[in-house]
Amino acid sequence: MDTKLTAEKVRKPRTKDKREVILRAALEVFAEGGVNGVPMPVLAERAGVGTGTIYRYFVSKEALVNELFRDLKKTVTRRFFADIGPEVAPQEAFNLVWQRMIDFTREDPAAYRFLELQDHRPYLDEQSRTLDRKQLRNVVAHYRGYQERGVFRQDIRPEVLLSLVWGAFVNLVRAERDGYIELSQQDIDSARDACWKLCAS
Amino acid sequence: MDTKLTAEKVRKPRTKDKREVILRAALEVFAEGGVNGVPMPVLAERAGVGTGTIYRYFVSKEALVNELFRDLKKTVTRRFFADIGPEVAPQEAFNLVWQRMIDFTREDPAAYRFLELQDHRPYLDEQSRTLDRKQLRNVVAHYRGYQERGVFRQDIRPEVLLSLVWGAFVNLVRAERDGYIELSQQDIDSARDACWKLCAS
Amino acid sequence: MDTKLTAEKVRKPRTKDKREVILRAALEVFAEGGVNGVPMPVLAERAGVGTGTIYRYFVSKEALVNELFRDLKKTVTRRFFADIGPEVAPQEAFNLVWQRMIDFTREDPAAYRFLELQDHRPYLDEQSRTLDRKQLRNVVAHYRGYQERGVFRQDIRPEVLLSLVWGAFVNLVRAERDGYIELSQQDIDSARDACWKLCAS
Amino acid sequence: MDTKLTAEKVRKPRTKDKREVILRAALEVFAEGGVNGVPMPVLAERAGVGTGTIYRYFVSKEALVNELFRDLKKTVTRRFFADIGPEVAPQEAFNLVWQRMIDFTREDPAAYRFLELQDHRPYLDEQSRTLDRKQLRNVVAHYRGYQERGVFRQDIRPEVLLSLVWGAFVNLVRAERDGYIELSQQDIDSARDACWKLCAS
DNA sequence: GATGAATGAGATTTCATTCAT
């Protein structure tokens, strides 16, 4: 997808690196301290750049948060749903996505935490919110498709169904991160199956 | 309303009122703008008091947030589970609590929003967190009881079950508040039944 | 001591009492925490009156501090030099005053501390400063008298002499209060004699 | 003055300068208005820096006051006692220190005033108080040495002796600064000699 | 382009004073 093997790579790879270094550092410090809890100089230090440098790549903290949000949203969505075509059986697809989400929370807890953080909401601009909605609509469409194919129950609107499942997932992971529960793979699988049954007709 | 019948009625209730006026105003402005987003003078103006007055009732913004959190938690928990003894049939109890939660989000959206806000987390002190856990444990114990009585499925740990249901509920309501969905009573009831089935054996 | 058995006692003894209660409380709390360190409500509580009451007797904190300062200055000066007429031998008089000052610091450390506190200086008005100078002039005049009678050395101006002795005394007592020294009566007497010798011709 | 010869000279001395500019400005405004009487923005303006800049060099007003106090204490002590070894005759040493103290009050009245100010006492931390005591002990040890060599009288403890002399000096200078006296060099010298005689055996 | 010291608007909190009761 990101196949730019051209001259551009020669021109400003350093620049691009720095931008990403900042985004990654932002992700981590925001996940730890919340967007409001982290001053820009702290972020700069974590990123190993000067404070002013951040402002060469992002016009404001708000802009940085938005770009981070959108970058992550896209990456994550791509990751969750990659290579799941119509040929994959519905429950298998469901399980796959569920496990990918779990894997994501394990492999990159900072990224997951940042996305789940409500702390950034006041910073989000129209573009970010639009993206959010668009991606949600895609998944809703997917659910609707399953309903139409008789895979999912039809007595609940797809957006409601999705909302329930997504909320269940998010809260399960949050409970673990907040130290309320410790989740075995067994727990995760049962939760997944329960959610599947909640949807299935 | 406040017809000051006797001298005593004037003094005491007045002060009590002011504390509650501040808490109520705080609830509203925090629900709207987030804890971090609302300066004390703004809260003061909303409450119709001087800035300094707030500090007569709460030693700091942090203390105010914590008291608000605990007050609400207690009120809400009492409200949700009031008059639901062992004589109430499990599903009826489940439905009742669900509806009470829904009613609460409708009647006092600000209170619900504040509780759901993650924004206040960095402010919460040990006491608040302890209360939070204690209340959670109570509900988990309830779920466990249902499992032992064979009402709920036993292949999923009660805290996992609760986490799923609670997350489903919270996210459903959030989706509506964020404008992603509009919920009919029908939607709410189907969601409730789906969650019940998720738990039931 | 304050035997006013007249009609005045009938008219406003309560008022007068309260005024003095406030002054006394002010003395104590200011001596403990410094003028800047003590909020009016704290003073009020110590005095056992309402905050507002203080303002019925003193137009401002500044005025209170000034009246306290002047009251004390007068009392103290009266106490130090009472009944020391020309018939008292100079060194005896010197010793007597020295001991009275010491006694004062022991009997009413708060009063002494308040007077010595620099903390109140920014509050002092013209009247207080004038009183201060006037009382100083009186003592200087006394020293000058001793010089003219050949009791004190004449090669140092009386105000310089007094300044040295007064400074020596104040610092000695301060050193004790600050915990740098502990003073025996022996120490006090030797210090007194040393100061006398410093003045004597 | 700041002719920036090399790149290194630019960076480091600059920052150092600013810290010292702030300390100097603090010294002056505190000497004039007392620590409590001077808000940080006023200090900032006097120093020619932004308010926030002060907090890059000092974590709080309290810390600033303490660093100022200790810096001054050290400088002043060094200045007073520099190059006075055992080879200097006692009275000559005494006179030298006395004159250096006088010179200091003339050359840098703000610094002297700040040190003499009681206003900063509530701000002083343990480190500052420890320094204070340590320096006092050094001088007391010196006095004791004079006693042991038979230079000073032995019937008064050295700390009492020092307390008297130091108090005499401080009060003399204060009297002048407060406008009670004007001191000629003659006055100063006589006062010095009187204090010497007070100590001498 | 990169830096990070400097900035000052804005946040939280205090406290002398007022005024309704």
Place this chain on the structure above:
DNA sequence: TATGAATGAAATCTCATTCAT
């Protein structure tokens, strides 16, 4: 007259952003 809850101006301190180097 006495009260003390209420006030808001002013204090301390923070941090997103700028700009000289």
